[in-house]
Amino acid sequence: MAGAVGPASESQHAVSEIVVKESEGGPAMVRPPVASPDAAVELREVSKAFGKIHAVKGVSLQIGQNEFFSLLGPSGCGKTTILRMIGGFEQPTKGLVYLNGRVVNHVPPYRRDTNLIFQHLALFSHLDVFDNIAFGLRMKGLDGRAVRQKVLAALELVDLAGFESRRITQLSGGQKQRVAIARALVNEPSVLLLDEPLGALDLRLRMQMQEELKEIRHRVGTTFIYVTHDQTEALTMSDRIAVMRDGLVVQVGTGREVYGAPRTRFVATFLGDSNLLEARVTAAGSGAVIVEGADGQIQATPHTDVRPGGDFFVSVRPEHVQVWHPDEVDPGIENRLEVRVREVTFKGAFTEYRLVTRSGQALIAHLPAGPRRALVPGDAAVAAWRRDDCVVLTG
Amino acid sequence: MSLQAATAPAVSRPPWIWGRGLVLLGLVGPAVAFSLVILIPSLALLLVNSAYHFDRIRVVPIVTFEAYRTFFTDIFFARIILTQVRLAVVTTLICLLLGYPAAYAIAKIRRPAWVMAAYILVFSPLLTSSVVRAYGWLIILARGGIVNWGLQTVGLVESPVRLVFNFTGVVIGLVHFLLPFTIFPIISVLLRLDPALKEAAADLGATRLRTFRHVTWPLSFPGVYAAAQLTFVLSMNAFVTPQLLGGGRVLVLPVLIYNNISDLQWPLAAVQALALIALVWTTVFSSNLIFRRALAVSSGAP
């Protein structure tokens, strides 16, 4: 239930911009502000400690209305804890949790306008499908007719029309998923929380369910907060992703931002593969950052926080690295490195080239199958990539 | 407010239950209060009465500790304790001898129907009262009963053997009573054994006997120890079986306690009760000490 806005003072002169804390130094990234009262969910300096274990260490986030927002990170990074704090199953040790502008730290789950889809679904096996979905509606005290109407509508929504009398034990994995989704959505929560709901499914089913979730999401106007450790999943479904590690949010942004412009080594390597090269900044301007590495000069996209003299890593994704014969390189490409081909592996959709530079650094390139003169191990070649595809990592 | 609440426990507990202490009290309180109200005064009275004076017809609430003196000086009680310990030891040994192979056999069974049948066979007597079981043995071991009939028919003996109202009868009845308690811990430990271990031993050249001696037995020892301890303790505490099958000739502390309470000799009964507890605990603790190394070795790291 969207409560009244307030405590007014807090939301009004709160800094209504996203503050993301760094684990490895670097300034906060400021994003065009979303007015706090509009945020579906907001976390301010939220920490959670279990005895001596600090699961969450001071996280601040704003999640907009109807946004599909993912918390992405490896096991133990705190993403599920944050989800549970939004749902009301854990209480922050420090910090404030807002739902639609209202502080809910001490509001129990049965009084929050959120619904959680549990990792193992937690469907009530002593009730049939209808009673499972109707559970929340009955708790609210709706009359029989309204309950029936809404439950049947929810079953339609998840493509399970006609399943109302089935018992939970009779359902397949995918069907159980959908019942869990229906059970949550029928209550029309303002925020839907999903705790790695597709983890138990096999790959094919998982991809199918991802598409179905996206479908459902567009039919229903609700904020989705999704926890996963699978970066493909996060990229597929989310409007924005918060990458987490060790209890902290490392980067927040759209899929493209987080993938194309990672800010730390962790983010670069957690989402997709990345080549990392050590280098020292020699010049930083509005057009490019120029770094000097062991194999020469590299140009990277402009970065506001990088100054000459600092040591950083640059990242370039394997799909952006081209491999040429030394005499055929496109002169328009800014970065060119002399390499020797170590290994060539056919991987179906692309061919993987493992290269080694003059100074001994390893580079990986993924090239689509194409009618070009094939290179074999031992050949001398040139690895090339555009400046726009190369990013400086500050962490 | 309790934002600092979640510091002590390693696992977060439900935070939204206000008056958490009150709820906990409501949940655990009734059972605890119920137990407290009855147990504490009872045990206290036991202690207190053990020190009182008995003047031949009733208890007089003067502290004299004479019951203690009687108990510790009269050799009669020492003999009783000896009998009782002897009974418990013999019973435990026989239970182990019968119980281990039986447990091993049950653990071996593959088909679920047979497993269920085996469990029913072994554990169903537990559903009946100790009186029923003891009386059953009375019938079986009587002069005209089936055992004597069998022995005479086969020609092993000429006249009926006295199998009941003596030590033997009590042992037979007690073993029957306690065998399920012996078998259960041993089954538990045998079922937890990784079958791959036996296969590994065989692969390395061990015969079945050697596999048993070097792999199965040492690893199942903790279960055997638990079974032995349980059987021994239950045997020491047994009342109905020695009373009914002993015919007044097999005197153990539980029987004495019952007799003394009936005779209004409560101080003596109380002393005997405390002695029983002390006896049982001492044996348990000392055996734990003695076998500590053996247990650690069996359950230690591979």
Next chain:
Amino acid sequence: MATGIRDRLTLLLYLFLGLVGLYMLAPLVLIIVDSFSTSTFGQFPPPGFTWRWYVRMVYEVPEFRKGLTNSIIIAAGATALAVPLGTLASYGLVRYHFRLREGVRAFLLLPITMPSIVFGAALFLFYIRVGLYGTRLGMVLAHALLGLPFVATIVTANLHTLGREYEEAAMDLGANPLRTFFKVTLPSIRTGLIVSALFAFIISFDQVDVSIFLTRPRVNPLPIEMFIYAENYQDPTLSAISTLMIAFTVVLVFAAVALLRTQEYRRLIDRQGQLPA
């Protein structure tokens, strides 16, 4: 051949198990046989068949009938007390963490960790002071104390297996802790509740060691009446009542199993879509 020996050894083992099984069943079987025997002194083999002892049991030994009534009342009362108390306590012990948790757990197990004779004697000394001696209520309380640890153990195991997710799901859907407990937790541990009720009932019904100190002729439970009878007479009337007791317990167990199976049966029906022919 190794295989041959293996099979023979295994065969011997199973034979041994069979013998042990016979040993376990022997007293029960022979009681039943004896209850129909014409011989008063337990002569084997039984010279003839008669219902005499059952008739006698029903008409000539009123103590047995009174005893049975008392036993049922007391066992019902003890179960009605032990199951709710034990279930609530288990819930508190499993779902909450507090400093005295292990102590409380050990304390609730106390009645069965001490010799039942000692338990009985101690309670006796207490009961005569507070006027509970020789009352059915007194025995209900004592038997409840004996059943409580079993209920607590079984329900605790059930709650552990269940896990907190279902309760959290219920709360997420709007049920406060009280409604969650009744609508989700209890139905989910139904098996444990039925089994522990069965245990508590049977433990009380069969109880001798403690009852014997707390009873008076008017309120004697059945096993006590049998105990007294056995000390004075030994005729097959005792076998008859013993057979009845065995039958009663067996019926009780089957009833509980049937109760547990109804859930399975319901699922079976749903899966097949119709009642099996």
